Amino acid sequence: MLQNDPRSFLGTGWKFPPTFDLQSGAVELVSNEADIKESLDILLSTSLGERVMQPRYGCDLQDYIFEPLNAAMIGFLRDLVENAILFYEPRIKVEEVGVVAMDSPDLIEGRFTISIDYTIASTNSRYNYVYDFYLLEAAQKP
DSSP: OOTTOTTGGGOEEEOSSOOBOTTTOOBOEEEHHHHHHHHHHHHHHOOTTOSSSOTTOSOOGGGGTTSOOOHHHHHHHHHHHHHHHHHHOTTEEEEEEEEOOTTOHHHHTTEEEEEEEEEETTTTEEEEEEEEEESSGGGSOO
16 A cells, blocks of 8 residues: 555554545545644644543643633743654654734634644654634634
8 A cells, every 4th residue: 555655654544533434444544744744633632631541642732721822821832732742743843833923813713823843854844734723612613
């Protein structure tokens, strides 16, 4: 399947959320850069203690949903994201983590954005990942 792909060492994992091929019943997989992006999605949306066998896995962003979004909190969230990636996504090196500015119109809509500039260590390729964090239930994605 991926044996001839020179990037196959980046990994292959289950597509998230898990889906199955209707014909064969096989689990749908993602590979390479897509696997890293899905890994970041899972890491940032998982609360600490949510995984029984890895209780320290996750980012715990939900715990800070009602905290005031000031300069100190933005710095704290930036460190939280950087540390989670440092320990649980070894395939990438974080260049910069940006959290939306305090005066952004997105905050009024109940959303703030975390952008991550990173380099895939083994290929030295740069990418950008954007994670939308919804503060209001009514603002969540369907």
